[in-house]
Amino acid sequence: MSRVTERLSRREVLGGLGALGLTGVGVALAPSTQQQNGAVLAADVVSHADHEDMAMTSNLQSKTPSADEMDAMHEAGVKAFPAATKGKGGQPLDYTMDGDVKVFQLTCEVVEWEYNVGQTAEAWTYNGVVPGPEIRVTEGDKCRFEVTNKLPQSTAIHWHGLYVPNDQDGVPFMTQPPIKPGETYTYEFTIKDGNAGSHMYHSHSNSAFQVTSGLLGPFIVEPKDPSTRPAFDMEYTIVLNDGPIGAYSLNGKTFPSTEPIVAKKGQTVLIRYMNEGLMIHPMHLHGMRQQVIAQDGWLLPQPHYCDTLNIAPGQRFEVLVEATEPGVWAYHCHILSHAESEHGMFGMVTAFIVQDDEATPAS
Numbered sequence: 001m002s003r004v005t006e007r008l009s010r011r012e013v014l015g016g017l018g019a020l021g022l023t024g025v026g027v028a029l030a031p032s033t034q035q036q037n038g039a040v041l042a043a044d045v046v047s048h049a050d051h052e053d054m055a056m057t058s059n060l061q062s063k064t065p066s067a068d069e070m071d072a073m074h075e076a077g078v079k080a081f082p083a084a085t086k087g088k089g090g091q092p093l094d095y096t097m098d099g100d101v102k103v104f105q106l107t108c109e110v111v112e113w114e115y116n117v118g119q120t121a122e123a124w125t126y127n128g129v130v131p132g133p134e135i136r137v138t139e140g141d142k143c144r145f146e147v148t149n150k151l152p153q154s155t156a157i158h159w160h161g162l163y164v165p166n167d168q169d170g171v172p173f174m175t176q177p178p179i180k181p182g183e184t185y186t187y188e189f190t191i192k193d194g195n196a197g198s199h200m201y202h203s204h205s206n207s208a209f210q211v212t213s214g215l216l217g218p219f220i221v222e223p224k225d226p227s228t229r230p231a232f233d234m235e236y237t238i239v240l241n242d243g244p245i246g247a248y249s250l251n252g253k254t255f256p257s258t259e260p261i262v263a264k265k266g267q268t269v270l271i272r273y274m275n276e277g278l279m280i281h282p283m284h285l286h287g288m289r290q291q292v293i294a295q296d297g298w299l300l301p302q303p304h305y306c307d308t309l310n311i312a313p314g315q316r317f318e319v320l321v322e323a324t325e326p327g328v329w330a331y332h333c334h335i336l337s338h339a340e341s342e343h344g345m346f347g348m349v350t351a352f353i354v355q356d357d358e359a360t361p362a363s
Contacts, residue, residue, distance in 0.1 A: 065342055074344035081256035081351070083117040089125075089252045090218060090237060093133035101142045101188070104135060106157070108179075108203075108215065109150040115246035116257045123214035123245055123252075124151060124203075130252030131239040131276070132217025135201065137191050139224045145187040147179060154178035154205055156185075159219065161199035161297050161316065163192040171204050178205055196223035197297025198237075198272040198316040208278065212243025214252070216276040221297070230293055232270040232320060236261050240311060240333075240348065242277035248338040248347035255339075255349035261331070262353045263323040273309065273317045281338065284308040285321065285352055287329040294318035308334055326356035 065073070095102045106126050113123035113130050126132030137143055149155050156179055158170035168189045172178040179185040199219040203210035218237050223229055239251050246254035253259065263269050271290070275281060285307055293303045296316050309317060332339040333348035340346070 070342050070344075073342075077256045077344040077346070080117065081258070082260055083257045085114045085117055085253060085257045087114055087129055087252075089129035089131040090134050090239065091129070093127070093135050098144065101144050102137065103144045103146065105146050105148075106132070107148045107150060108155055110152070113214065113245060113252065114257075115249060115252060116254045119246070121245050124210055125214045126201075126217055130214040130216075130245060130249075131241075132201070132215070134218045134220060134237065136220045136222065138222040139191055139193045139196055141191045143189060143191060146184060147187065148184045149179045149181055151181060151210075153210070154180050155203050155210060155215065156205045157187065157201055158204035159187075159189075159199070159201050160314065161195075161197070162189075162219065162221070163195050164189045191221055193224065195297065196221045196229070197294055197299075198274060198318055199297055200239075200274050200276060200316065202276060211276055212241060212245070212278060214245060216241065218272070218274055220272070229299070230270075230320060231268070233267040234263060235270040235272065237272040237274065238283070240273065240275045240277055240281045240283075242279050242281075242338070246347070248277075248333065250348055250350055254347050255345050258350040260328075260351040260353050262355065263321075265323055265326055265354055265356045267323045269321045269323060271319050271321060273311050273315075273319070275311045275313050275315050277313055279335070279338075280310060280312050281348060282308050282310045282334040283331070283348075284334040285329065285331050287325045287327065288321055288323070288352070288354075290319040290321055292317060292319050321352070323352075323354040326354045328353050 093104055095104045097103070107128075109125055109128060111123055111125050111128050112120045113125070114120045115130075123130050145157070147157055154172065156170045156172045156176060159168070167175050168187050169175045170187070176185070199221060201217050201219045203215035216239065218239060220237075237251075241249045241252070245252060248254065250258045261269060261271070273283060289305045289307055290309055291303055291305050292309060293300060294317065309319065311317060329352045331350050331352045332345070338348045340349070
C-alpha cells in the first residue's frame with residue numbers, strides 16, 4: 001500500500017493550475033500587482049464577524065450591492081485563492097526516545113495567528129500553531145507527553161477517541177489536577193491494539209473557549225498491520241472549527257487563505273475529517289463522490305458513498321476520494337452561511353484540484 005502524505009508548495013499548486021489551463025483560479029495566483037490587490041480586497045470583504053448576519057439580512061438592508069459589485073467581490077476572493085499567510089498547523093510533531101518510550105513536547109501558549117491574508121486573531125495554541133502539531137503513532141507504542149502551560153488560565157489535554165488509563169484522560173478534578181499557568185504536566189500511556197484511526201487531542205478546561213480558540217490537534221494512530229486499512233496514494237487531514245479564529249475555519253485558515261487538496265488523475269486520496277467546533281458542518285465535494293470508510297476511528301462494516309457528509313462536533317470520519325475528474329472543484333461546508341454571502345465565498349471553503357497529466361505540456 002502506498003502511503004505518501006503529499007504537502008504541495010504554492011509553486012507546485014501554481015504549476016498544476018497552469019497545466020490545467022485554468023483562467024479562473026489559476027490566473028489570479030500569479031504574483032502580479034493586480035492579484036495582490038485582489039487578495040487585499042478579498043481580505044477586506046471577508047469580514048467574518050459580519051458574514052452570517054449579512055447572509056441572513058441582506059434583503060432587509062437599505063442598500064444591497066449591485067450585481068456587478070457582488071461579482072467583483074466574489075471574483076476577487078476566488079482569484080486570491082490560495083492566498084499566502086504566515087503559519088501552518090497540523091504538521092508532524094517530532095519526538096525523542098527515552099528507552100522504548102516516544103516523548104513528545106507540547107507547549108500551550110497564546111500567539112497572534114493569521115487566519116486570512118492580512119487578518120489575525122489571538123489564538124491559544126499548542127506549539128504556536130493552529131491546529132496543533134499532528135501526533136502520529138502506531139498501535140503498541142509507548143508514549144509520553146510533557147505539557148507546559150504558558151497560558152493565563154489552567155488547562156488540561158483530553159485524548160479524544162483514545163483508549164487510555166482513567167488517570168490519563170485529561171479532565172480536571174475528575175481524573176487529574178488542572179495544569180496551572182507556569183506548570184508542566186506529564187501524560188504517559190501505551191497505544192492499545194484496536195485503537196487505530198483518526199483521533200484528536202484538545203483542551204478539557206474552559207473548553208468551549210480554549211478549544212475554539214485553537215487548543216486542538218490531530219492524533220493519528222497507524223495500525224500495526226497496514227493491510228487492515230484500505231489502500232490510498234496520499235492523505236490529507238481537515239480540522240473543522242468555528243469560533244474566534246475567523247468564525248469558520250479549515251485547518252486554522254479561512255477562504256481565500258485555505259489550502260487546496262491537489263491530486264493527480266487516478267490517485268486515491270484519504271481525507272480525515274475532524275470537527276473541533278461547536279456546530280455541525282456538512283462537507284460537500286463537487287464533481288466526485290466520497291466513500292465513507294471509517295467513523296471515529298473504526299472501519300465501517302459497510303462503507304457508503306456520498307457527496308455531502310454531515311460531521312458533528314467531536315466526530316471524525318475517514319473518506320476515500322478517487323481523483324477521476326480533472327479540474328478545480330469547489331469543496332465547502334454546505335451550511336451556506338459558513339461559506340458564501342453576497343460578498344463572495346469565505347470561511348469553510350477550499351478546492352479539490354485534479355491534475356490531468358495528459359494536459360501537461362511536454363518540457
